[in-house]
Amino acid sequence: MKWTGKAILPHFGHLRPDNVVKKTCIEYETLRRAAGKSQGTVHTELGHLRSALKFACDTRMIETAPKIWRPAKPLTDKRILSAGEARALINGAIEPHIRIALILLLGTAGRVGAILDLTWDRVDFDRGTINLRLEDSQTRKCRAVVPMNPSTRAALDVAYRAALSEHVVEYAGGQIKSIRKGFQGAVTRSKIGHVRIHDLRHTAAVTMLASGVPLEKVSQVLGHSNTAITFSTYGRYLPEHMTDAVNVLDFMNLKAHR
Known part of the structure; x- marks a missing residue:
């Protein structure tokens, strides 16, 4: 959280919680992507901001936690070896x-x-x-x-x-x-x-x-x-694990729906 704060605070640190809106989050994403950071990094950093504000709300440091917009979490490029x-x-x-x-x-x-x-x-x-x-x-x-x-x-x-x-x-x-x-x-x-x-x-x-x-x-x-x-x-x-489920939906198979 301290490490993420180095990136988050220059953009959000001077704002009141009610000033943190979707526009400010999108602006943050634009700046971070321009600095060479990945979509996943931005997603994580804004997630930490959301957690910090939720904690502040739970401990009554602030009245309400704003909704934090985040870019979609990217799919990982897992490599599965044979x-x-x-x-x-x-x-x-x-x-x-x-x-x-x-x-x-x-x-x-x-x-x-x-x-x-x-x-x-x-x-x-x-x-x-x-x-x-x-x-x-x-x-x-x-x-x-x-x-x-x-x-x-x-x-x-x-x-x-x-x-x-x-x-x-x-x-x-x-x-x-x-x-x-x-x-x-x-x-x-x-x-x-x-x-x-x-x-x-x-x-x-x-x-x-x-x-x-x-x-x-x-x-x-x-x-x-x-x-x-x-x-x-x-x-x-493993999409094949759903084969038995979709086989039930084979309405052209008369034997399956007698």
């Missing part, structure tokens, strides 16, 4: 710590922060589980306890035998803060085109759903608080 592309990406990782990180990202659907935080005391080989949760975590985004699949278990077994620290993803006995450079190297060597780290989580989610894994289970693996979040994020990738 199984072959996922294997090529992993094989493109020449550094052991990048390879294990990629296997975990794809094999657990975890966020990169959770994977880099993972320590060996939360890897249970006996039960076959990986606990991505932190007891003292302050993040709003939930983390899950995920079962190991065979490939992930095999990779973890190799990594554990060579471990020099408590962290699963390590380099020279130290914790890794970022794998961005190594990840881009693997992408380049794999020749699969543009991919972002977070696309691996999207790939895992869509792959599970496309394989018929129930939405409730996919939601648990992703650490979502409810299935509505999972569906709103990934439902558009």
